[in-house]
Amino acid sequence: MATPSIMKHVELFRGLSDEQLAQVALLGQEEVYQTGDILCEQDAPGDNVFIIMRGQVEIRVRDRSGAQHSAVYLGAGQVIGEMALVDEGKRSATVIAAEDGTTVFSIPSDEFVRLCKTDTHIGYLLMRNIAQDLSFKLRHGNTNPSSD
Amino acid sequence: MIYKVSYVVKGGNFPGGIKNETERPVIGQKVRIGPHTFEVIEILEIMPPRDDFQFLHVTVQPVEAAEQKAPS
Numbered sequence: 001m002a003t004p005s006i007m008k009h010v011e012l013f014r015g016l017s018d019e020q021l022a023q024v025a026l027l028g029q030e031e032v033y034q035t036g037d038i039l040c041e042q043d044a045p046g047d048n049v050f051i052i053m054r055g056q057v058e059i060r061v062r063d064r065s066g067a068q069h070s071a072v073y074l075g076a077g078q079v080i081g082e083m084a085l086v087d088e089g090k091r092s093a094t095v096i097a098a099e100d101g102t103t104v105f106s107i108p109s110d111e112f113v114r115l116c117k118t119d120t121h122i123g124y125l126l127m128r129n130i131a132q133d134l135s136f137k138l139r140h141g142n143t144n145p146s147s148d
Numbered sequence: 149m150i151y152k153v154s155y156v157v158k159g160g161n162f163p164g165g166i167k168n169e170t171e172r173p174v175i176g177q178k179v180r181i182g183p184h185t186f187e188v189i190e191i192l193e194i195m196p197p198r199d200d201f202q203f204l205h206v207t208v209q210p211v212e213a214a215e216q217k218a219p220s
Contacts (some may be wrong), residue, residue, distance in 0.1 A: 009150050009168060014199055056165070058182055073182040075167025077152065099180050136203060139194060140154040140166055 007105075010051055010077045011133060014039060015125045023122070028107035033097035039080070039104065044086020048106050050095070052076055055102025060094045072140065073098060077144045080087045085109050152179075153204045155181055158189065160210060173206050185211045 007013045007021050016024065030053065033039060039050060042062050052074055059071045060082075071093060074080065083092050116123030151196040165181040173179065177188045186208035195203040 006202075009170075011150075011152055011168075011201055014201060016179075052167075055165070056182060059163075070163045072163045073165035075151070075165060076155075077168030078166055132198075135196075136152065136154065137166065139205070140156065140164065 006053060007051075010079075012051060012079050012082075012126065012129045014129050016122065018124050020119075020125075023119070024107070027111045028105050029105050031104050033102045033104070034100045035097055035102075037097040037102075039095040039097065040091050042092065043090045046081055046089065046091050047109050048081055049085055049109055049112055050080040050104040050106050052078050052080070053103045053105055055097065055099040057102060057104075058096045058098045060096060061092070062094070068094070068111065074135075079130070079133055080104075081109070082133060085112060086127075086130060086134075149154055150201050152201055153206050154194070155179060155186070155208050157181075157186060158207050158209045162210075164208075171211050172202070173204065178211065179208060180204075181208070187211050 007025060013021055013024065020072045040048070040055060042060075043120070054076060056073050056075045057080065058073055061071045062068045080095055084090065116126055149172075151172050152166070153169055153173060154164070154166050156164045161180075162184065163210050173188050173191055175188055175191065179188060188206055188208050190207040192205045193203065194205040197203070
């Protein structure tokens with residue numbers, strides 16, 4: 001279980017009280033991966049949200065020709081799987097651990113959504129923070145020369 | 149303060165990265181993104197800070213390129 005003090009360093013949980021953080025912490029569990037381990041694959045069902053607590057992951061996207069290319073590396077504090085959470089679509093990318101000991105906090109998507117629905121204040125804060133995180137990622141993509 | 153940093157690589161074909169840092173990056177600092185090491189060459193604030201979070205856009209270049217430019 002992730003501790004609320006570590007979760008305060010994650011933007012997804014910005015604005016949540018200690019009590020609310022403790023509620024979220026109960027939903028998930030820590031998972032540890034080694035370099036090359038696959039956390040999730042593109043086009044698979046998006047059934048978990050991952051928050052990177054330690055290490056780095058590589059986000060790989062397969063294009064229409066079937067070729068896979070590296071889209072971005074994400075490190076501590078970043079969220080994976082939020083797109084599938086918002087639009088209920090399939091995974092938009094494959095996620096691979098890029099460091100030994102990469103540690104993520106994994107929350108089942110249905111548990112995450114259930115909490116948002118039962119406590120709408122937490123739900124508002126989490127969805128607002130997800131929107132801001134997606135905005136930040138878009139800005140990164142827009143300014144990245146390799147994405148041209 | 150937590151610094152949420154978008155690292156964009158100048159030159160080459162590398163996707164860069166996003167991660168949270170506990171200290172603000174500085175020019176000349178070496179950062180590890182995936183399997184490579186880069187040097188920070190520019191730092192911009194891209195959004196106003198919110199609560200304990202500051203949002204930075206940092207341009208980096210491969211360390212090899214930085215070393216080639218340095219006077220011998």
